[in-house]
Amino acid sequence: MAFNFNWSPLTADAEFYKRARDLLTTALNKSPKPPIIVDDIIVTEFNLGSVPPDLEILEIGDLAEDRFRGIFKMCYSGDAFLTLKTRVQANPLNTYLSAKPGFTSPQPLAAASSLTIPLQITLSEIKLSAFIILVFSKQKGLTIVFRNDPLESLKVSSTFDSIQFVRDYLQRTIEGKLRDLMMDELPAIIHRLSLQLWCPDQMAKEDEEPKEADEPGVNPLATPPLDAVDAHGHLLDPAAISELTLDGGPEAQLLFSQKTLRRLSDLTRSQVTSSLDTAAPRDVLFRAWAGQSDKADATNSPPLSTPNLARSSSYTSAHTYTFSDSVSQDHGSLPSRPSLVHLNSATAGLSLGSGRHNKAGRKKKTRVVNLRRKAGTEVSSEQGDETSETASIGVPMSEPVMPHPILEVPEEEPVSGKVRFSRSPDLGEQTRRASIMAERPKTPEAQMPAVGISDSATAPQPPIQLSEKPRSREVAKESGPVDSKADWRRSRPVSDTSSVILEQAWIMKMAGEIARRVYDEKTRNPTFWDDQDDTPPPAYEAR
Amino acid sequence: MREFMHYITNAFYSATGWNEDNTYKELNATARELIDFPLPRGLRLTLSSLATPHFATSYQLGTVGIVDGSISYLHSTVPLTGVAAQSDRIPLAALLRSYRRLHDLGSRDRQWYWGAEEAPAETASTLSTDEIPDQHGSSLLYGRLYLPQSLLEGMVVRRLSPALQVQLSAVSERSLRNGGTLLGLVQYDRGKYGVEGLASTDGGLLGVRGLYNFGGDTSSSAVTSPSSSSNSESNGSGQLGERERIYGRFSAGGELYYGTLNKSGGMSLGARFATLPSHRGTPLTATLTINPLMGNINATYAVLARDYCSLATRMEFNVYSYESEWAVGMELWSNRRPAGFLLGADPNRQSEPDPGPPRRKERSFQAKLEWRLDDTDPESEAPRTEEKPAAAGTGEEYRGVLKARLDQNLRIGLLWEGRAKSLIFSLGTGVDLRKLGEPFRSLGLEIQYSS
Known part of the structure; x- marks a missing residue:
């Protein structure tokens, strides 16, 4: 370098x-x-x-x-x-x-x-x-x-x-x-x-990013965009997004112009009502995703913390839309697995990624402190970042793929929870993580899009992912044990202040764990993947 | 506009026979007031009252964006019985007049603070010093609290002897270092010269300043007489030939300051020539001050061109930095009713002289110039009453004054002051000619009512 x-x-x-x-x-x-x-x-x-x-x-x-x-x-x-x-x-x-009061001034003449x-x-x-x-x-x-x-x-x-x-x-x-x-x-x-x-970049972003804010009614700063993409249309690391949104202040506010938000809310409303008149924003891709995914959301939403509840409720009531300019481009170039990439980001971001956003936001505060400490802590926090990326690899996969078996998730949950608590959580996570990684090569066609997400920040081209995979796996493996520790250490200063935050963090961790389990299940019998891949949800291009 | 409390303090000085102008600090007061008059900012209402002859209160409420106010109290051991404190009777000149005429040295003329009705013949006869009660030991206490800022001002003036006065003023505010400052002032006035010593707790500042008068009346035998006006009048008629020439008084003085804590100092020298009231020509005042340390030379020239018009110029030059400044100021008195169009009153009808006693109140031009009452000699009473309608017609009784100034930055200050009904108002604005886009820098209205 x-x-x-x-x-x-x-x-x-x-x-x-x-x-x-x-x-x-x-x-x-x-x-x-x-x-x-x-x-x-x-x-x-x-x-x-x-x-x-x-x-x-x-x-x-x-x-x-x-x-x-x-x-x-x-x-x-x-x-x-x-x-x-x-x-x-x-x-x-x-x-x-x-600087003296005039009343006691000696009032010199000249x-x-x-x-x-x-x-x-x-x-x-x-x-x-x-x-x-x-x-x-x-x-x-x-x-x-x-x-x-x-x-x-x-x-x-x-x-x-x-x-x-x-x-x-x-x-x-x-x-x-x-x-x-x-x-x-x-x-x-x-x-x-x-x-x-970098002003031109900022200007361009201002036009693009608001479309990722898929929930118009909610303050975008409170609920960061679920699957933000950068200028090249690749997904951004949630940590980066939270950095952008949670402490950006007025700059970040600019990213979500009122006009765009209003247009999006119009769009949503037009779908809720039976009005035939649909607003047609440019460069927008519609996806109708009714049925099981909604149910999945409904089942998943209870453990989530309150800020996320608002979001999930809006999902249960309506359909899922993903407004992404860049995905339509990907769609053209990679016709074999377009929807998967896309849906991953949409729904995973919904249920789990949002929790990570929050955590990342908190992490951001302590990160400055970490920088000022020794280099060792810095490294560990970095690994933490990496693991959060790998976690997001595992997590998204489960969500879009599980419309049918998602009903099993609640049943599985207590089991996995017990397992987790009976053993040392670090170890359990490590082995599980390892297992995830180890099993990946078996299902390369399913892996590819997921890794694409994690690597999108560094590598612009999804096809390179195969060659990059070993690296990311290594990172994930070696950071496995450190990850949870670092995670907990990072969340401790916050959790000291209030146990609620700790609970939230734990719930999020749990949710991530569940999703990972589910993903494991999926990878064990990959027939589910085939089913899903065959039936991508219909996509409508608004013109 | 002088504030009510300032006016009462002046009344106290004149009641105790203290000549506040005989100090180096007031050397160029005339030009300063003609040019550097303060412009009101925002809206300010003052309610004042001389409740008893010993006690005065004043409440002020102002708003410049935020509302603030002050409460002030004043107590005088000398009864201010004759002072016209009602705002419909206060002589406007006492509040508004900028051109300061010289007082006769050692004179104890206090009459121009007296309301016209309260100035009967016996008051005029009390003018001579010997008839003024021995006022040493008299004192004045003044306190003022500014409300939102919690700033407290206090002042004590105590007369120790006819020639010695001690003044102690203090300010208390949290933001100040040590929570406040205290200034002590010892004034010694012998008529021919006046010396002041001061000490401030702020920076340990010590100062000395003095003024010495010579020429004019001081050199002649006139100084022996603590002149009643009639005395000087007769004196003047005796020296008629001399008075055709410029007849005035020279004053020279200096000041020296040293801050004991911050080891810094300052000094200046000054001289003034001002015509005496008995001078028949145009009254004028010219001053020159020099600051040798800073190389600053300051010259002012003020003239009372007409009774209703005063003009002043000031030039400043610094020999070290070659910076120069100039400013001109003007004061125009008007007999028109200032708010006549507002009140729906016809100015002509208003200026119509009332018959009877009020007519007697009118002062002659000469008397006004001297800021004193007319002599109430009975033989002149008759002709004067005959003059009255004409005098009233030409506008003897002024109702308002327009003040204006202009400096080298082309900033104009305009102030219109006067009396409307029983309210004394002051409307001022600052105009910046350099920025014609938004010329009005400030706008303010002050309204004062007293009873």
Whole structure:
């Protein structure tokens, strides 16, 4: 693996410096200034220099085509410089009076008259040494966090260099200010800059992603999209989605435009009523999925937590629609197994994936903390991520395939629960996981779409999945024991606060376990697969 | 508009015979008030009352987006019996007039705070110092609480001797360092010179300022007489030839501050020339202040062009930074009823002089210029009553004033103040000519009622 850091293209772009200067200027003038500064602080010169910083990769936490997370050690002692210009009040009595109540002011006649002096400050010979946590995702842009105080030393030269006292004061003040700037403002600036850079992507997403919100009545932030796809039409990791939706704030809100949501609700309503007039949004695929799947949902929904109940109830009442532009493309290219891919995501996301969303959202909070701990914990949490992916492999398969035998699930559930509790849960899970993985090659035609889901984030082409499978299996195997531990550890800080959350987590785990069992059953007698594959639900393309 | 409490405080000063203008702080007060008059912001209502001669209250309610208010109380050991506190009787000049005429040094003229009816002949006769009761030991207590901010202001003024006065003011607020500040002021006024010493708890600031008067009346023998107006009038007629020339008083002073805690200081020097009330020509005031440390030179020139019109200019220049500033201010008095069109009253009919006693209240132009009452010599009574209708017709009794200012940033401040019925109002706006898209920077209306 190799990274290519380009330092010079940044400087080659003529617009870059102008933008950076503007951003710095606005950042410096944002906070209320002390009374001694009487004018705006203007960044007149800014140069990153020609010497790039030394970057040492300490750790890569998360690596995918559209996201990246890692920890670097950066050392910089280059020739970058920054020149600021402002005006300062030179009369101490004037600044003294400005902050005092007028009633007790001594009201000097002319002793407080102002004398403003233009001040130019040049910061150069900046020496930095920092641990940087860099998080990049296509949706959220680039986020940089300094783990320590990055500033080692810098040289401040100003108009008042000849006066020792003033120079020392400025040096002290500016070092303090710059520390604040580096720790607080710079991440924000870089984030904004990166959003500008990836702005077109954001715009495109804004058009596409709302269609994945398949429940219009519910706040999309409370219930993240079940099967979000990225720009290439491949499914996104639920963790990534939850990152996107649960803490995105206003950005994420933008993803779900009111117009789209209203259109979707219109669509749903038109199906519920007997109206002949059906709204026809463009690039939308209808799937009617009546009958057993609804029942399956109904049986599955009770153990789910309350936020999911709302969703499942809407499912029982109506049909299942999946609005996906990209799937229709897949449909064309892979006619042999289009529906499976699709249905997996739809229904699995419904019953279990949603629980994972929640968990992932919680995980997200602690992940920052994990980054700040030792590297070992970081690795384990990463494996946790991986396992959640593999879990989602196993889980989705069961759901779409089980319309008929789904009635067996409740009967099986107590059995599996007992087994689980009589043995050590870690071991049980490990063996089960292993068994899942081991059995996979036996049914390659059934496996393929599932693995496609898990790999879609990294590999754009579903056909590659076969070659990638061993890798993912290995990962899953070795992460098997760590997985549950990591899972529990991660959920502990939350569960300490309330047992309800723990219960929820347990229920979700249980649900995942049940689904895995069901999947095992399916893989043991693969005739079910054949049945299902033959009868994909009818698809309607809205025109 | 001066606030009611400020007005009462001034009344206290004049009742105790303290010349508050004889201090370096007030050196360029005329130009400052003509140019830097405060513009009201938002809506502000003030209800005030001089409940007893010793006690005054004022309640203020204002809104600039958020509603705030203040409650203030004032207690004076000197009875302010004659003070016209009712808002329909307060002389507008006392509240609104910006151009400050020089007081005669050592004079104890307090009459212009007296309501016209309350200024009978015997009041005028009390003008001389010897008839004023010995006021040392008199004191004034003032407190004000701003409500949402929980800001408390307090002031104590105590007269120790006829020439010595101590003033202690304090502010208490949570956001301030140490929870508040205290300013002590010792004022010593000998007429010919006035010296002040001050100390503030904020930064340990210590200050000294002084003013010395010379020329004009101080050099002549006139200083010996604590002049009643008639005295100076006769004096003036004696020096008629001299008074044809510019006749005024020079004052020079300086101030020095040092913050003991923050080791910083400041100083300035200043000089003023102002015509005396007895000057027959156009009254004018010119000041020059210099801050040698900061290289700041400030010159002002104010003139009372007509009785109804005052003008002022100010120029500032800094020899170190070459920054300069200018500002002009204007004050136009009007005898038109300011809210006449609102009240449906015909201004002409309103200005019709009432027969009888009220006519006697009218003061002559000269007396108004001097901010004093007319001499109530009986022989002049008859001709003056004959003049009255004409005087009233030309608008002796002013009902409103328009103030305007303009500075080098092309910012205009407009203020229209006057009396409507028994309400004194002040309507002001700030206009920025540089930003014509949204020129109005602020808009405010202040209404004051007192009883």
